Amino acid sequence: MYTRIVSAMALALASAHSVHAAEVELTLSHWVPGTHPLQVLGMEPWAESIKEASNGRIEITIYPAMQLGAAADHYDMARDGVVDIGFINPGYQPGRFPILAAAELPFLFANAKAGVAALTEWYKPYSEKEMADTYFCMALSHDPGTFHSTSQILVPEDVKGKNVRPANATEARFVNLLGGASVQVSAAESREVLAKGAAEMTQSPWESLYIFGVDSIVTHHLDMPLYASINAFIFNKGKLDGMSPEDRKVIEDHCTPEWAEKMSSGWADAEAKGREKIAADPKHTMHKPDEAQVQLWKDAAAPLTDEWKATISKTGADPEPMLEGLITALKERNSYAGE
Template sequence: MYTRLVSAIAIAVGTAHAVHAAEIELTLSHWVPGTHPLQVTGMEPWAESIKQASNGRIEITIYPAQQLGAAADHYDMARDGIVDIGFINPGYQPGRFPILAAAELPFLFENAKAGVAALTEWYKPYSETEMADTYFCMALSHDPGTFHSTSKILVPEDVKGKTVRPANATEARFVNLLGGASVQVSAAESREVLAKGAADMTQSPWESLYIFGVDSIVTHHLDMPLYASINAFIFNKAKLEIMSEEDRQVIYDHCTPEWAEKMSSGWADAEAAGRDKIAADPKHTLWKPNEEQVQMWKDAAAPLTDEWKETIRKAGGDPDEMLNGLIEALKARNSYAGE
């Protein structure tokens, strides 16, 4: 009697669990630590919102810290269905996404919040060609980053002869234009190259110096917003295609400029707060360029735009139309750093 009762209860519990189990289980892979603000304040609330909006039918499991693959491999991982959702840095694969590389040009973004909303809105139509083998969900970024060094960094000349871990392919080219050498590894690998002396500088937003454990190595900082490192969420297309129309719409509703801003806001705030932490630490020195020195950096960066435009022309695109479109999108959201 007791055995039959226990069995009946077990069956009932199992049936109830089956009724409430997610119908679609998605894997989201990224390469920053699980404690990173992008996961805690961005990915986790986003995944929960998708679950709620689908009445529990869609559940997302997050795999941080390169558990499923290296940072530079995440586009191909999502394309090939190794993961369902990939967090990518297109700049880790030089030349592969030349249109989106426009957003890597220095001195474009005033902020990451409205800035990524503008970027998502601008890039969506282009993604249908440039990332056609995946579904581009949204662009993401941090508060604008800068140079962090083991020695003084104030003017472009200070990069000459130094080895730098750049944020992306565009910044790697910038380092080369300045007379430096670049060693291009992901942010997750930056500590190793700096600790070994294989790099004298890195490019990063501020709080990431603590997140990736390089704050004790690079103690000199260019106190100027220089660049945005562009990231994105992409989906495996086949996974979306097997979903019902209703569930696909839930995903589409969570891949918008507004969600891009929500996803990036906590990260942006954390990075901005990191600057205050660095500034308050007597072991660190912030080098603040004056107006003339800022112009020196802008002049040094100008060839990057010319080179990007030539790349787009060779591919048959209209670079002026593309770049002007991005600038107008940024201006419309009060997030353009230019004059």
């Protein structure tokens, strides 16, 4: 639950209150460290751009590292007005956002930059139904992630019998299909389960191994882009509706496919550099699958698409144009990893 002692939050908000307060003060909550490239290279420049575009009327205060609530609670926190802007990973709440879950399917994203621009453009209309009680701003993601293990990880068979910290609900299902057991916690909690031996593998982009302190635990790596973990910014609807038309336009102008790409670019670049660091470290082993082994992974992942389609069909919607629309959007921005 995201309940926190009211006095503690009031104190935090009071300490951030400027003597010369802006006309509109917004709280942005997320669950990665304050030093994470997503905050330093993404959120902070974004917040500053909003301040400048509003001539100082809008001020955003950022609360990192689950200060205001757990990672999985950030959608409800934004919906309920505990925070004004929430950084969410929809995959931390299995089954709640089935349309957006299409983007979690393996082997879709060739990159996170143009890829999230395409995803934001594709999902905006669907968000008006699937996230109707909030305002969907933009999708965000990292450079495609993969498996990292305490032992060899090269082919799907290597997951069988292992406990794995998956990136999201779709990847958790993938782990189960491969014969592994999923230990689903947020990235911020991954070190604890790995250090205790409750999991022997994790899914992550590369630099995050260092960010979350698991680089000394998982020293074997599947050197293959596998999945994108989808994140998003959402706004409390009441807060946005209460803004003047001028201020609302500033926010909407900062919730675009172009801003999604800007926000994700620094994060993507940092994660890619993490791969170079791992590759250069003799304590780590990179397992590079050949063409036949890559096909084994693709074949193993194929049922996930069928399951996603079945889930959407149960809602009365047609999954085929949804998925085709996402693939088309990715292709138009040269960010589709498929054939």
